[in-house]
Amino acid sequence: MKVTSRKLFASAALFTASAIALSGCAPSASTPAESEASGEPITVWVDIERQPALEAVAASFTDETGIPVDLVTRDFATVDQDFISQVPTGEGPDVIVSPHDKLGAYVAAGVVAPVELGDVADQFADTAIQAMTYDGATYGVPYSIENVALVRNTALVPDAQTTFDAAIAAGRAAGTQYPFLVGLSPEQGDPYHLYPLQTSFGSEVFAQNADGSYDPSQLVLGDENGVRFADALKTWGAEGILNPNIDSDKAKEFFLAGQSPYYLTGPWNVPDIKAAGIDYAIDPIPSAGGEAARPFVGVNGFFLSSKSTNALAATNFIVNYLSTEDAQMSLYEAGGRPPALLSAYDKAAAEDPDIAAFGQIGQDGVPMPAIPEMGSVWADWGNAELALIRGEGDPAQVWTTAASNISAKIAG
Secondary structure, eight states: OOOOOOOOOOOHHHHHHHHHHHHHHOTTSSOHHHHHHHTOOEEEEEOTTTHHHHHHHHHHHHHHHSOOEEEEEOOTTTHHHHHHHHGGGTOSOSEEEEEGGGHHHHHHHTOEEOOOOGGGGGGBOHHHHHHTEETTEEOEEEEEEEOOEEEEETTTOOSOOSBHHHHHHHHHHTTOSOSOBOOOBTTTBOHHHHHHHHHTTTOOSEEEOTTSOEEEEEEOTTSHHHHHHHHHHHHHHHTTSSOTTOOHHHHHHHHHTTSOSEEEEOGGGHHHHHHTTOOEEEEOOOBSSSSOOOOEEEEEEEEEETTOTTHHHHHHIIIIITTSHHHHHHHHHHHOOOBSBHHHHHHHHHHOHHHHHHHHHHTTOEEOOOSGGGGGTHHHHHHHHHHHHTTOSOHHHHHHHHHHHHHHHHHO
């Protein structure tokens, strides 16, 4: 993630460009000009955590444009499916708050419209804009970036380690019950949290194009680097480094109780670590396989419905109001994730070294693939990891069989 600031501005030219783009991609609207002139409300689906953070910017938008903003809280466990099913009926919102990894499914369903960011795009971290881009078009305005890192109890291990083997050795020397903790699902492992260890072996899921986008026709999960990672998983399971019976709740509980010096997790658990009074540091994830450990980066943003009847006003709201430093800082304060806007990130990082650390580590991360084919990946991938950690099967066979099953699902 870049950490330089640039002056943010929203120009009339940008607003006009957005209107032109939307007039071609949202034919169901009356016309953008008529929609804005009508003063018809904009409906935004948002989760309950971020709803208060949007109230002030929504009020400012209404004061300046005369257009109300209706903030509707939704259950974000199911909101993506609700959005896909309701937009074609005309019952969906004008704008949805969503993680970027849903974008491929939204595009495939035809429920989101591209937005023209213009110079505003330069004000955001490159990773954030890349995550909002699909098949060459940008579909949203990002507001936060998150990734995992290694949280270290400095009272137990004073110094950061550069390799995973060295970290485990230091963890064992600390004399705690567990040398290392990461939450795993007893039913399906956790490919998300383990991905930085996997990438340190050079193993990825899909091949990436020159522009950073993913090629769904090239599943590379089962290559020789993946098999090397599979071997490591079985070894780590046998040695008790990874424990399939420790889920996310137990991993946090044990770390808070001082039962391990290491906890692989994200910024969402840092408030509880602080409250427990633990002296901690946030370290880059050390390499296990000799290459850089690259975590998945998740980006949250605002997406425009392809069936919005307020297309121009909704675009004005998300591009020119939700991209301001005040709006992005308000969202940061509500969720605790590093802001996607560079100037807001700089401000948050100056105030909070944890944000600075997670943001810096995110520089080596890769956006979670947003392609629809990822829906066919998780189950077999996680099941293979879990089997190996439990000591079941030959690593090469387990891993390549999972890759073959995934390829068959994608092809089918």
